[in-house]
Amino acid sequence: MDRLIYTALAGATHTLSQQATVSHNLANATTTGYRAEANAFRAVPIFGDGLPTRAFVVDSTTGADFTPGPIQQTSRDLDVAIKGSGWITVQLENGDEAYTRHGSLQMSPSGILQTHNGMNVKGDVGIISIPPENRITIARDGTVSAVPTVSSPNTVAVMGRIKLVNPPEDQLIKGSDGLFRLKGGGEATADANVTLIDGALEGSNVNLVHEMVSMISLARQFDMQMKILESAERNSQQASEIMVLRG
Incomplete structure (x- = not known):
C-alpha cells in the first residue's frame, strides 16, 4: 500500500512541475528571443522485498528548445x-x-x-x-x-x-x-x-498549440494520479474495517 501511495505521489509531484514549465512557456509566448523550456523525466524501479513491479518518476534533464523563432x-x-x-x-x-x-x-x-x-x-x-x-x-x-x-x-x-x-x-x-x-x-x-x-x-519559439495540448494532457495525468491515491485510501479503509470485524 505504501508503495502505491509513494508511486502516485511521485508522479503527481512531477506532473505539477511539468505544468509549471508549460505555464511559464505560455506566459512567454510573446517574449522576444525566448527559448521554450522542457522537462524530461525517467522511470526508476522501486527495489525492496519482492520483485521491482513499481517505479518512481525522477528528474532526468531540464533543457530548452533551440528552434529559431520567427x-x-x-x-x-x-x-x-x-x-x-x-x-x-x-x-x-x-x-x-x-x-x-x-x-x-x-x-x-x-x-x-x-x-x-x-x-x-x-x-x-x-x-x-x-x-x-x-x-x-x-x-x-x-x-x-x-x-x-x-x-x-x-x-x-x-x-x-x-x-x-x-x-x-x-x-x-x-x-x-x-x-x-x-x-x-x-x-x-x-x-x-x-x-x-x-x-x-x-520572436518567441513557443508553440502555442503544442503547449495547450500539453497542459490538457498533464491535467488528465494529475487527475489519474489523484484517483490512484483515492483508491489507495479506500483500500486502506476497507482493510481496516475487515481487521476490526475479524478482531
Missing part, C-alpha cells in the same frame, strides 16, 4: 536578430558572460550599449561605448558604427564589434534569469560565422 521587422536602428544559430554576449554584474537572443538594444545615459533590461553588451575587446550626439548603425557581422548627427554625417567611426558566439547547444544551460551560460563556466569563443539582421527582432 523574425519580425521593426526598422529600429538598435534592434537586431540573429540569423540562424548563435548568441549575443552580455556582461553580468560580476563580470561573467551570459548569452541571449533578445536583440532589442539601447543606449545607457553614459553611452554604453546595453540590452533592454540594462545589461552591458560585450564586444570583442570589452564593452561598447558610444559618444553623445551620434546615430548608431549595426552591421551584419556585429560591427557598431557611430554617425555624427551634428557635424558631417559622412564621418563614420567604428566603436566596436558585438561578441557573437555559437557554442554547442549541449554545452549551454538556461538560468532562472532567462540567460544562457556554459555548463562548465568560462567564456565562449567569438564566431565570425554568426550574422545579424538589423532592424528586426526574433
